[in-house]
Amino acid sequence: MKPGAILSLISFFSVLSILSIGGSNSVIPEMARHAVEVEHWLTAAQFTNIFAISQATPGPSNLIVALIGFKVAGFWGALVAQLAMMLPAASLMLLISRIWVASSGSPWHLALEHGLAPIAVGLIFASGWTIAEGASLSTIGYVIVAACTLLFWKSHINPIPIIVGAGMLGWMRLI
Amino acid sequence: MTPPSCMTEPATKPRLLELALTFNKISLASFGGGLSAWARRVIVEEKKWLDNEEFLSALTLSRVLPGANQMNFAVYVGSRFHGFEGALAAVLGLITIPFLIILALAYAYFVHSTTPAMQDVLHGVTVVAIGLALSMGLKTGEKFLFNPTALLFGALAFAASVFLKLSLIAVLAILGPPAFLVAWRHHPRKKDAS
Numbered sequence: 028m029k030p031g032a033i034l035s036l037i038s039f040f041s042v043l044s045i046l047s048i049g050g051s052n053s054v055i056p057e058m059a060r061h062a063v064e065v066e067h068w069l070t071a072a073q074f075t076n077i078f079a080i081s082q083a084t085p086g087p088s089n090l091i092v093a094l095i096g097f098k099v100a101g102f103w104g105a106l107v108a109q110l111a112m113m114l115p116a117a118s119l120m121l122l123i124s125r126i127w128v129a130s131s132g133s134p135w136h137l138a139l140e141h142g143l144a145p146i147a148v149g150l151i152f153a154s155g156w157t158i159a160e161g162a163s164l165s166t167i168g169y170v171i172v173a174a175c176t177l178l179f180w181k182s183h184i185n186p187i188p189i190i191v192g193a194g195m196l197g198w199m200r201l202i
Numbered sequence: 203m204t205p206p207s208c209m210t211e212p213a214t215k216p217r218l219l220e221l222a223l224t225f226n227k228i229s230l231a232s233f234g235g236g237l238s239a240w241a242r243r244v245i246v247e248e249k250k251w252l253d254n255e256e257f258l259s260a261l262t263l264s265r266v267l268p269g270a271n272q273m274n275f276a277v278y279v280g281s282r283f284h285g286f287e288g289a290l291a292a293v294l295g296l297i298t299i300p301f302l303i304i305l306a307l308a309y310a311y312f313v314h315s316t317t318p319a320m321q322d323v324l325h326g327v328t329v330v331a332i333g334l335a336l337s338m339g340l341k342t343g344e345k346f347l348f349n350p351t352a353l354l355f356g357a358l359a360f361a362a363s364v365f366l367k368l369s370l371i372a373v374l375a376i377l378g379p380p381a382f383l384v385a386w387r388h389h390p391r392k393k394d395a396s
Contacts, residue, residue: 029263046205049370065373072291077307080307083324086229086300087270093301097308105305116269117206120277121289123267128282140259142385145352146377147258148343149359150265155335156364162328175333179239180340183247186240198319199352 032100033107040111041090046134051089062095064190069098089113168202215283216251222295224249225276229296239331239338240263241275251279254342265370272296322351355381 034057040047040060047054047092055078062068069077095109130136139151170195178184196202216224224244238261246257264274269296273293280292310316346352357379362368368376 029324030330035377040324045268047270049265051270076259076311077308079321079324080311081204081304083321083327084300084304084307085232086303087272087296089270089273090300093304094308094311097305098312103304105301105308109297109301113269113297115294116267117273117289118262118278119363120267120269120274121281121286123263124260124278124281127263127278131353138382138386140255141388142381142383143262143374143378144255144258145343145346145349145356146359146374146381147262148339148346148365150363150370151335151342151357152356153360153363155332156360158328158335159332162325162332164329168329171329172332172336176336176340178203179334179337185241186330186334190231190327193326194323195326195331196311200322202326202329 029100029104033104036096036099036104036108037111039066040096040108041115042113044115045119047089047112051091051112058091058095068095073098111199138176165202171202216249217293218284218287219235221280221283221288222291225279225292225295226299228276229272229300238271238275239334241272242338242342251283254345260344266374339371351384 043058045052046057059071059074063071063074075095077091079198081088081094084090091114093105093109096104096106098104099108125134162168164172175189178189179186193202228241228244232238242261245251246254246374252260260275260278261271263272264278267274273296277289279289280288282288284291301396320389343356346356355377359373362373362376363370
């Protein structure tokens with residue numbers, strides 16, 4: 028174990044945790060700048076590769092942090108970096124969740140819940156749209172998107188086999 | 203903490219192990235982070251732990267506050283039923299297996315310098331993820347179809363995000379107050395059974 032490296036992982040990622048408003052991907056540029064240019068933990072090409080690896084791995088979007096931690100200090104680096112990225116934000120979320128649940132039934136809670144629901148729906152559509160824009164889909168891709176949308180909307184089919192199948196089609200470069 | 207009686211309670215309160223296993227199931231089927239369509243399917247439709255409106259408000263909280271959206275959502279659901287222990291169980295369920303997978307990939311990449319064909323697999327998976335997101339929009343939004351105010355706010359949020367490229371925080375800061383005031387004026391006394 029490298030105590031100095033472990034400490035710099037903790038100090039950087041625990042601050043980044045609180046800054047990651049809107050999800051971990053919002054701090055990717057800062058993460059890249061610090062890890063590549065300031066600390067020289069890894070090269071720019073390695074950062075691009077581990078970003079792709081973390082995106083394709085099931086689970087929360089902040090797993091890229093474990094990959095950086097692993098490069099810096101092996102298993103303990105991965106564990107410590109991941110915990111530093113999780114704990115501050117999760118503690119804040121725990122506090123706000125308890126206030127939100129405790130206030131349920133109060134007029135302001137209900138007005139917030141009713142008022143923000145359609146905005147949340149609009150933003151869900153926007154996230155689908157934005158991902159589609161960035162994915163440079165082929166015609167077959169669009170057909171599959173439309174079919175999946177209809178299928179998941181109108182049926183209770185389990186999406187996991189379809190996700191696995193689509194991953195395999197992508198792997199064979201058929202989509 | 204006992205939630206007030208008006209919050210719709212599920213038939214059975216999940217046990218800690220069930221929370222952990224459920225969030226493990228959710229995390230293993232979600233790629234690229236952020237997409238919560240699968241979480242909604244499991245939590246709202248299968249388990250019936252949250253109703254549609256509470257899901258949407260929990261999702262908005264999870265997205266606005268710092269941290270990975272999925273992890274924040276696990277904290278919300280876990281703590282809703284079992285306080286700190288529930289949040290811990292849900293988060294451990296969410297993170298443990300993906301963390302082990304990422305360790306194996308880190309080993310493969312940094313020690314053996316193998317780059318798996320991640321980009322290609324991810325591209326295929328993304329196509330389904332877009333379908334999941336759009337279908338979730340349809341499922342959560344279809345009841346607003348004949349509600350002009352809700353349609354207006356939904357459309358404005360979509361346009362502000364997609365065409366004006368405003369951040370989530372900016373969209374909520376601009377549209378949140380008027381939406382809150384309109385809902386406040388209607389003075390809802392109890393939740394719609396949805």
